[in-house]
Amino acid sequence: RCTDFNTTNIDADIVHCHTWYTHFGGVLARKNYGIPLVITVHSLEPLRPWKREQLAGGYDFSLWVEKTALEMADAIIAVSGETKRDIERLFNVDPARVHVIHNGIDLEEYRKIDSVVALKHYGIDPRQPYLLFVGRITRQKGFIHLMRAIQFMDRDFQIVLCAAAPDTPEIAKEMKTAVERAKAQRPGIVWIDEMVDQKIACELYSHAAVFVCPSIYEPFGIINLEAMACESPVVASAVGGIQEVVVDGETGFLVPLEQMEESPFELTSPEKFARDLAVKINQLMKDPELREKFGKAGRKRVEEKFSWSAIARKTKALYETLKR
Structure with a gap:
């Protein structure tokens, strides 16, 4: 659900962010309104140095946003056990806040078909x-x-x-x-x-x-x-x-x-x-x-x-x- 931050009456129970592009909004929701913040980590910027080719100076901003959000989050979902280990190694987070929940797909949409x-x-x-x-x-x-x-x-x-x-x-x-x-x-x-x-x-x-x-x-x-x-x-x-x-x-x-x-x-x-x-x-x-x-x-x-x-x-x- 879309949340309007221009109000003092926000009834959201949870703010759940995916990827660093959305993290800043999640940080504001938690800091200003006390809404619990959940972040799903699909990748980690420190482990993608080649992104500097694409983002130039923006890569440093993405590093900062990601670090700030992860260290503030109430819960972090890692999409794999390997990602959980990377999060705990790279950031100052309590391991108890990091939970492994794999990604999934729609099994009705993805199935073998005959069409060529x-x-x-x-x-x-x-x-x-x-x-x-x-x-x-x-x-x-x-x-x-x-x-x-x-x-x-x-x-x-x-x-x-x-x-x-x-x-x-x-x-x-x-x-x-x-x-x-x-x-x-x-x-x-x-x-x-x-x-x-x-x-x-x-x-x-x-x-x-x-x-x-x-x-x-x-x-x-x-x-x-x-x-x-x-x-x-x-x-x-x-x-x-x-x-x-x-x-x-x-x-x-x-x-x-x-x-x-x-x-x-x-x-x-x-x-x-x-x-x-x-x-x-x-x-x-x-x-x-x-x-x-x-x-x-x-x-x-x-x-x-x-x-x-x-x-x-x-x-x-x-x-x-x-x-x-």
């Missing part, structure tokens, strides 16, 4: 297997490592890159150059340079032989839930909350990566990660039975662990402990 209309529209051959990447063009999503891995991949499958919304013009140029280089190396690369809607995304997930998530920082990785709900097996980097979503050897493969322990958290061996990523993708592409097994197990895991109804119950229970 979108595939044909984008020039994807539905008769041939394809590797799928879906994500924003940002350093966080690891697109450059995926592009580096392509040279090590077998050539008997398509590669579909549903990637748009670059953080900066420079990153957009990097992506364009990388795609052009990859297309010169092998056939079957399709770049969907636009943000697609949920229906099209479901179609892409549903027919993907393998979904890949090469992120270098991912507090949760809801994109993997979407793919798993549509019965796509996942190959993902073993980082952050992804490790609480994808079960290695059961719903897909997790690929370890070694990073610098301090900012800018770059990979210490990017070529090794690229090769290891390609090895797991090639392995799954050669094994249709394993792909189907992982896909079914992925859907089952999402149904059992990540439905919105279960997450809503946990969130409501937390609210009840904070009501004035």
Whole structure:
């Protein structure tokens, strides 16, 4: 519900903020009106130094807003256990105020579908297997490592890159150059340079032989839930909350990566990660039975662990402990 701060009579029980963009309003509500403040942490600014490319001096402001809000909040929801540990390490907060409640998805909206209309529209051959990447063009999503891995991949499958919304013009140029280089190396690369809607995304997930998530920082990785709900097996980097979503050897493969322990958290061996990523993708592409097994197990895991109804119950229970 929208709250009007230009009044002395605010009857809200809780103010719940998501991401630093909204935190300042939450801080004002708590400070001026005594309304309990809940913050859900989907990412942490100190762990995303590449955002300075996009925000310039605004990055320092985002760091300050996030720190101020988290240290004032009555309760903090971390979207993964890994995120909870990061919050407690980076900020002056009582661990008892930090609660792990995973993200979820709508299982009715995200499910395997038969339609191939979108595939044909984008020039994807539905008769041939394809590797799928879906994500924003940002350093966080690891697109450059995926592009580096392509040279090590077998050539008997398509590669579909549903990637748009670059953080900066420079990153957009990097992506364009990388795609052009990859297309010169092998056939079957399709770049969907636009943000697609949920229906099209479901179609892409549903027919993907393998979904890949090469992120270098991912507090949760809801994109993997979407793919798993549509019965796509996942190959993902073993980082952050992804490790609480994808079960290695059961719903897909997790690929370890070694990073610098301090900012800018770059990979210490990017070529090794690229090769290891390609090895797991090639392995799954050669094994249709394993792909189907992982896909079914992925859907089952999402149904059992990540439905919105279960997450809503946990969130409501937390609210009840904070009501004035």
